[in-house]
Amino acid sequence: MTPLVIRTLDESSAHLFDTMPDPLAFRDKHRHTRYRADWRRIALRDGRTVARAAWWGPPEDPEPLLINWFDVAEGEEEAGAALLRTAPWQTRELELDLPSGWRADPRLRTAADLRADAAGAAGYTPLVERFLYRWTPDRGLPERPGRLVFAPEPDDAVFFDLLRRIHSVTLDAHARRAAERGGPEMAAQQELDFLHWLPSPRAWWQIARTPEGETVGVHVPARNPSGPCVGFIGVVPGQRGHGYAYDLLAECTHFLAAQDAEFIAAATDQTNFPMAAHFTTAGYPVVRERLNFRADPVVSGG
Template sequence: MTTLVVRALDDSSAHLFDTMPDPLAFRDKHRHTRYRADWRRIAVRDGRTVARAAWWGKPEDPEPLVINWFDVAEGEEEAGAELLRTAPWQTDELELDLPSGWRTDPRLRAAVDLRAAAARAAGYAPLVERFLYRWTPDRGLPARPGRLRFAPEPDDAVFLGLLRRIHSATLDAHARRAVEQGGPDLAAQQELDVFHWFPSPRAWWRIARTPDGETAGIHIPARNPSGPCVGFIGVVPEQRGHGYAYDLLADCTHFLAGQGAEFIAAATDRSNFPMAAHFTTAGYPVVRERINFWADAAAGAG
């Protein structure tokens, strides 16, 4: 086999990223995503691009947050792994955003298995599978039950305390992983760091209370670099069992629509059946599925 050449791209060579087939329709998935040219890399053999990856984050970030586009040609798993291993960034997470129903289509299943094998060879292990949602105004605004009162809260310490309580018992795989590493304190701080990372205003964050003043949970209407999104929905443990997550989601949707959102992206773990049901009720269709891989920065530092 001839020598593999891994190269970074820049503005003059960015077009080379688009020289591979796209069986998993990543181009359609990322039509709203804006990538820095220098956060995209390709692997070339005999003049043919055999692997490509794109790292994503805010344009002003010193390093990207995640790999969310990863393609590998048939038989080139090691080339894909080398592309990731030699990257200059310590990126813990890799996302494969996949067409819904990919498991039942042999062609799509083979394409997913190929990319997953390359990710594993680079040190990434599967963490969780998720549903991706996309609300649009034609779906109509979800009904508001009117059971909770929503208000901003300027004190980060209040949100941190509520996040500790929420993550003390959670179905979210990312939060559970953080709890295993450092308890609810670490999970809460990581979540708060993400909230601050969003380029949307801090004033958007909302706390929900019952009419008698008891805290029920929080929701974070947000914008990430690709557009409006449901940043977080969380109900404190002692208020669960009332379906309040739907109330939070409905209010979050109304809030973002009031800010002029032409779409709202959202996601939840496939295993989080209650939250998945709330998204369905609120008019959020599943548009893609995702496999999240995690590597504890083992794949970077090339």
């Protein structure tokens, strides 16, 4: 077999990234994503691009946060794995955002499995599958149940304590993984760090209480680099079983709509059946499905 040539792109060669077929419609998914040219790499064989990957992160960061575009030509799984293994950056996660219902379409399933196999050969293992949602104003605002009182909370220590309680018992795979490594404190700190990383105002974070003053949970209307989003929804363990997560989601949606949001992005683990049901009730359609892979120790920079 002809030797593989792996190269990192620059502004003059960035166009080479677009020379592969796009069966999973990544181009449409990432039409508003801004990538640095030098955080994109391709693998060539006989001058033909057989694998490509794009690493993403804020442009001011010295290194990318994750891989969220990964394509491999049929029969070139090892080329795709080599492309990831030899990258000069270590990233903890790889995401594949797939068309909704991809498993029911043999063509899409084959393409997804090919990329998952290549990621696995590079040392990435499956973490969780997620639903990706997108609310738009034509869906209508969800009804507010009116059971809770919402107020901002400027004290990070209060938020940290609530996040710690929420993540002490959770269905979220990322939080469970963090808790396994460092307890609910680590899960809470990672969540807090993420929320601070978002470019939206800290003043948007809110705590929900009953009219009697009992704390129920938190919701964080937010903006990520791509636009408005549900930053976080969480109910403390002692208040679960009453459907309060829907109340939080409805309030979050109303809050962002009042900020003239033209859409609101959101996501939840597919195994989090209660939250998925709340998104459906609140008028959030599934627009994509995400496969999250985590990096094992064998993944290293080259």
